[in-house]
Amino acid sequence: MGLVTAIVVENNDPQKLNRLKIRYHWQEDGATAWTRMMTPYTGKNRGVMFLPEVDDEVVVAFENGDPERPIVIGSVWNGKDTAPRDPYRSxxxxxxxxxxxxxxxxxxxxxxxxxxxxxxxxxxxxxxxxxxxxxxxxxxxxxxxEKDILIEAPNGEVRISCKNLVTDVSQDAFTKIQGKNTTQVQGDHTLDVTGGLRQESKQTVTVKGSLINELASGRFAMVGALVDINPMAPVIDIPMPIMAPAANPSEWKAGRVLKPGEAAVYDSGAGAVAGKLAFEHPDKDKKDKKLSWVEIELVDGEGKPIPSEKYLLELPDGKKREGMLDSEGRARVDGIDPGTCKVSFPNRDAKDWKKL
Missing domain, CATH: 3.10.450.190 (Nuclear Transport Factor 2; Chain: A,)
Incomplete structure (x- = not known):
C-alpha cells in the first residue's frame, strides 16, 4: 500500500507519546486510533518535538503495508495552508x-x-x-x-571583556553590591554630574593623591564634629632673615629655595620664596604698635598663581593665623610683631615639595 494523506484530528496524546489521531480523505467522520509519528531524532527523554497542528495535512505510510498500522511521516502544505512569507525580507x-x-x-x-x-x-x-x-x-x-533583560549567575560570575565599554541609560541607574567593590583605572577617571553629588560612608573615607585640588565657584564648607588637617603639610623654610622695608614691602630676599612637585612659592619681586619669613619694621621705636606685616604668594612651577589655597601662618609670638589666598594666589597679614614667621599650606602633601 502506498503513501496517502490525511487530516490531523487530535494531537494531545493522553499517554504523552506524541501520537496523532488522523482522518483519511475518504472518511466523512471518525478518526484512526492514536498513530505514531516519525521524527528526525528520538530516544528516552530526548528527541525533536514538532507535532502538526489540528487540521494540518500529513503524509501517512503503513508499516509492512498493513493499513491497520499507519505511521505519520511528515506534513505538507496545500492550497489552504500555504508556506509563510516573511514581511521583513524580500x-x-x-x-x-x-x-x-x-x-x-x-x-x-x-x-x-x-x-x-x-x-x-x-x-x-x-x-x-x-x-x-x-x-x-x-x-x-x-x-x-522591548522591556527587560535579565542576566543571572547566582553561584558564579559574569565577565565582560571588550576594547571599549559604553553604557547609555536614559533614566535611572541603581547598583547594589553586598560585598566589596574595587575599581581600577589605568588612565584618567572623570565624574561629571549635572545635579547634586552625595557620597556617604558609615566608616572612614580616604582620598589620597600626589596633589588634591578642591575648587568651588561658590561657598565651600567643611563640617564635622572634629576636623583634622594633615600635620605633615609642607612648611616653607628660609634660614636667613628677610627684611621688609615699609617703602618697598615686596622686595624680599631668599636664602634658599624649595619647590613642590606641582607648585612653588614666590614673592612678587625677588623670585622664589619658601619657608619662614623673617622681617623687621624699619621704625623699631614703633614696633609696639604692631605695624609690621608679611605678604604670601603661591605659584606653580610655570609661575602661574594658585588661588584659593589655605595657608597657616605662625607668628613670632607663637600665635597662629590662617586664611585663604585670593584669586591671584596672594595674601597679606598686617598688624603683627617683627620677627620670624613660619608659613605652611596644610592642604598640600609634604612629599610633593623638593629643593630646587
Whole structure:
C-alpha cells in the first residue's frame, strides 16, 4: 500500500507519546486510533518535538503495508495552508533559497540566512519584540528586548571583556553590591554630574593623591564634629632673615629655595620664596604698635598663581593665623610683631615639595 494523506484530528496524546489521531480523505467522520509519528531524532527523554497542528495535512505510510498500522511521516502544505512569507525580507531571499526558517503557529521564528559572506542567524518572537542576531558579516551579536533583560549567575560570575565599554541609560541607574567593590583605572577617571553629588560612608573615607585640588565657584564648607588637617603639610623654610622695608614691602630676599612637585612659592619681586619669613619694621621705636606685616604668594612651577589655597601662618609670638589666598594666589597679614614667621599650606602633601 502506498503513501496517502490525511487530516490531523487530535494531537494531545493522553499517554504523552506524541501520537496523532488522523482522518483519511475518504472518511466523512471518525478518526484512526492514536498513530505514531516519525521524527528526525528520538530516544528516552530526548528527541525533536514538532507535532502538526489540528487540521494540518500529513503524509501517512503503513508499516509492512498493513493499513491497520499507519505511521505519520511528515506534513505538507496545500492550497489552504500555504508556506509563510516573511514581511521583513524580500521575495528574492526565498526564491534564491538563501533563507531557512522554523516558524511556529504564533510566529516564534528561527531564521538562517545563507547569503555568501553575509550569513546571519536570528531568533525572534512575534513582531520582533525580542530577538537575538548573530551576524557573520559584521562579526557582531545583537540582543534586543522591548522591556527587560535579565542576566543571572547566582553561584558564579559574569565577565565582560571588550576594547571599549559604553553604557547609555536614559533614566535611572541603581547598583547594589553586598560585598566589596574595587575599581581600577589605568588612565584618567572623570565624574561629571549635572545635579547634586552625595557620597556617604558609615566608616572612614580616604582620598589620597600626589596633589588634591578642591575648587568651588561658590561657598565651600567643611563640617564635622572634629576636623583634622594633615600635620605633615609642607612648611616653607628660609634660614636667613628677610627684611621688609615699609617703602618697598615686596622686595624680599631668599636664602634658599624649595619647590613642590606641582607648585612653588614666590614673592612678587625677588623670585622664589619658601619657608619662614623673617622681617623687621624699619621704625623699631614703633614696633609696639604692631605695624609690621608679611605678604604670601603661591605659584606653580610655570609661575602661574594658585588661588584659593589655605595657608597657616605662625607668628613670632607663637600665635597662629590662617586664611585663604585670593584669586591671584596672594595674601597679606598686617598688624603683627617683627620677627620670624613660619608659613605652611596644610592642604598640600609634604612629599610633593623638593629643593630646587
Amino acid at each position: 521575495q528574492d531571499d526565498i526564491d534564491n533559497n538563501e533563507v531557512k526558517r522554523i516558524i511556529t503557529r504564533t510566529g516564534n521564528t528561527i531564521e538562517i540566512i545563507d547569503t555568501d559572506g553575509k550569513e546571519v542567524i536570528e531568533i525572534y518572537t512575534p513582531k520582533k519584540d525580542c530577538w537575538v542576531q548573530l551576524n557573520n558579516d559584521k562579526k557582531a551579536i545583537s540582543l534586543h528586548a
